[in-house]
Amino acid sequence: MTASTPAPAPLLRPFTVAIPDSELEDLKLRLARTRWPDPETVPDWSQGVRLDHARSLVAYWEREYDWRRFESELNRFPQFLTEIDGLDIHVIHVRSTNPHAMPLILTHGWPGSIVEFLKLIGPLTDPVAFGGDVADSFDVVVPSLPGFGFSQKPTETGWDVTRIATAWTELMKRLGYTRWVAQGGDWGSVVTTALGVMQPEGLLGIHLNSPYAFPATLPDTLTREEQYAVDTLALYTGELGGANHLQGTKPETIGIALADSPAGQAAWIYDKFQSKTDNHGLAEDSLTADEILDAISLSWFTNSAASSARIYWENRGASMAGPRLTLPVAVTVFPRDIPLLPRSWIEDAYPHLVHYGEAAKGGHFAAFEQPEIMVSEIRAGLRSLRS
Numbered sequence: 001m002t003a004s005t006p007a008p009a010p011l012l013r014p015f016t017v018a019i020p021d022s023e024l025e026d027l028k029l030r031l032a033r034t035r036w037p038d039p040e041t042v043p044d045w046s047q048g049v050r051l052d053h054a055r056s057l058v059a060y061w062e063r064e065y066d067w068r069r070f071e072s073e074l075n076r077f078p079q080f081l082t083e084i085d086g087l088d089i090h091v092i093h094v095r096s097t098n099p100h101a102m103p104l105i106l107t108h109g110w111p112g113s114i115v116e117f118l119k120l121i122g123p124l125t126d127p128v129a130f131g132g133d134v135a136d137s138f139d140v141v142v143p144s145l146p147g148f149g150f151s152q153k154p155t156e157t158g159w160d161v162t163r164i165a166t167a168w169t170e171l172m173k174r175l176g177y178t179r180w181v182a183q184g185g186d187w188g189s190v191v192t193t194a195l196g197v198m199q200p201e202g203l204l205g206i207h208l209n210s211p212y213a214f215p216a217t218l219p220d221t222l223t224r225e226e227q228y229a230v231d232t233l234a235l236y237t238g239e240l241g242g243a244n245h246l247q248g249t250k251p252e253t254i255g256i257a258l259a260d261s262p263a264g265q266a267a268w269i270y271d272k273f274q275s276k277t278d279n280h281g282l283a284e285d286s287l288t289a290d291e292i293l294d295a296i297s298l299s300w301f302t303n304s305a306a307s308s309a310r311i312y313w314e315n316r317g318a319s320m321a322g323p324r325l326t327l328p329v330a331v332t333v334f335p336r337d338i339p340l341l342p343r344s345w346i347e348d349a350y351p352h353l354v355h356y357g358e359a360a361k362g363g364h365f366a367a368f369e370q371p372e373i374m375v376s377e378i379r380a381g382l383r384s385l386r387s
Helices: 021-032 051-063 067-075 114-125 161-174 187-198 224-237 242-249 251-259 262-276 289-301 305-314 343-349 371-386
Strands: 079-084 087-094 102-107 138-143 180-184 203-208 329-333 353-358
Touching: 021 051, 021 262, 021 289, 051 262, 051 289, 067 114, 067 289, 079 161, 087 114, 087 161, 102 114, 102 161, 102 187, 102 371, 114 138, 114 289, 114 371, 138 161, 161 187, 180 187, 180 371, 187 203, 203 371, 224 343, 242 251, 242 262, 242 305, 251 262, 251 305, 262 289, 329 343, 329 371, 343 353, 353 371
Parallel strands: 102 138, 102 180, 180 203, 203 329, 329 353
Antiparallel strands: 079 087, 087 138
């Protein structure tokens, strides 16, 4: 007799989102028992999320928000888990019916997730159905960053953006792509920039909506646009940088504080959407309450407050002075992004700039806030690389 050899596990394993009813019930009980602090002592948002707004969002989450609606939306897309560098990576992978489609990997940031890109998938993979040109078709790959969403949580240090970019390169090979492009904003922009530095075989170019292109040394005299970039960077790292600083120094403390409190998780993420979207005073001017809670719920049900926060800790030496890239780069600037860079600095950092776009509206979470504009800009920005 000879011993049989087990068949190797498939590289890509189908995945379906299915949160147990018991976890939904537990969430509602926790929300109903929230112990609230005293109200803020200022008439604005300078102390953080205003108590009345937090209570309203949490009440909606408890009584009206429908996770099953969002779960069904996710499960309409083909999803997979695949082990890369010791971690299971969750990925949405949608192929276009156009055999000449360009493969595109979209990378989210924090507190973002795959949620940001769901409205882009249809128009990118099937442009004709959305009034576009079949020549602009993409195969779309949307992975969850390690420690985010349904990707596995690292149990060791070292998962910086370079390691993530290396994993993304392996992911694209595993999906069978030999020529592809990449796009990202926020941390997704940092990962995509890391890909641009590495220039792995097959990467044709990248599109960024958060360009990290500050000069290493600032000019002695600044133009108005350059001064605005410096001012918005100061705002980004100062008044609006509380979450960045805490997650870059004490991610486990944050995780412990939020793992037991859905209201705390909601406030932590809501504050970021409030401060960095293109709104008229409320995050709900740019994103619906359901969209905000889709992002918050995904973080809550995957218990990823600590593991997602560690991307700041792992990359705490990073700066906004990005590297000079020599591959083709497309950039779209959204007017309420923070920080907001002048075109001159972007052109200096990316000598092979193939597209520069200025959107009419949108903020730091551009794909989430303005999916139609983002689709148009991705098409325009990467069109020249198809040849």
